[in-house]
Amino acid sequence: MGHLQRTILAGILAFLPLAITIWAVGLILDLLSGVGRPLVNALAGWAGMVVPKLTDVLTSDTVAWALAIVTTILLFYLLGLLTRAVIGQRLLGLVDTVMNRVPVVESLYRAVRQLLASFEARDGGSQRVVLIEFPSPQMKTIGLVTRVFTDVDSGAQIAAVYVPTTPNPTSGYMELVPVERLVWLDWTASEAMQFIVSGGTAAPNSIRFNGNTPPPPAG
Template identity: 30%
Template sequence: MKKYFIAGILVWAPMAVTIWVITWGLGLLDGVFGSVMSAIIAVFPEQFSSDLQHFRNLPGVGILIVVLVIIFTGLLAIHFAGQWWMRIWDRFVNRIPIVRSIYSSVQQVSTTLLSGNGNAFSKALLIRYPHADSWAIAFQTGLPAKEISTKLGADYVNVFLPTTPNPTSGFFMIVPREQTIALDMSVEEALKHIVSMGSVPPHSSIGKTALESPKPL
């Protein structure tokens, strides 16, 4: 019975996690629509509020509208007129204390992560963590700022060290390049290896012996 139970878990666990992530994402989109509709309903007179509430309760409408708004915003953002409005919006938001700090930080991070020519997760590395006798998989995210490089006085790299089994959290670290080891595995393979706590070997390492070690940079 134990063997059959474990086999069943191995079948259902990936599907359950996938459904949970999709459900969470769809719920987030629907929640955004619900918040906007609640504000609109509060403004309109009572005779219109019931109709708006009925529209709000239609299944799937919130998700569809939010997705369409995102696509429409992206369509405008890549054209000249849309870029002009985005510059106006950025100037407006950057004049609001506290809000401008959060907005600019999130904007820079999202641009770096989603841009095709960004430096985010450019390669998988091995770094010494949490002590000199152990190694962990990290991802190079770029180079230190000029001021940091000048004060450190050596060749350093920015790395993100994800946690297991949730790679969305982790640590940002600046480490000497000579103390890192570049891996042949892709970023996607390294993420799978981390999430699986090392139980899923990368495809690029299949066929290699355990005695082989990656070459330092």
């Protein structure tokens, strides 16, 4: 029984990484498919008026699912091209203006925009990845500095640190930490996310756990 249990456990541990990867990829593909499905349905309706038999083909589950994914990726690509163009930047500015005037939605939209902007690459691709003391001074966890404030009473620099959770980095919490208590890492945000999602198994070979270094320049 001991041999059987150990062998089954070894099989489960060998299968889990593949299963989790397949689940994550499937979830992403389903999200992409959901975005593009209305356009595929509209295309199927238009094609049905020209070639009626195409409607059944385009609306079949597998074909519609695949076409929706391709359509969504193409839309994101075109949106990226538009964003990098002058007219696209003006349109995004117009969207920001409209969204910032909608009650309730305005606060959520602005918060998401600021959070995403804080994760953009800075200083040649490095990110403000830090270690903070949690849950005790002898233990630390990974965080991402999203903003630095000034204490109105003491003038000290206070960092807003987003702390992602394992294995889902989209859920987490905020910590306000004095800048001098942070340990600044030379990791990128991608490396930090890989570390978090993998439970620490995927990480650079070295880490600065103790001591402090000056924060990177704001940018």
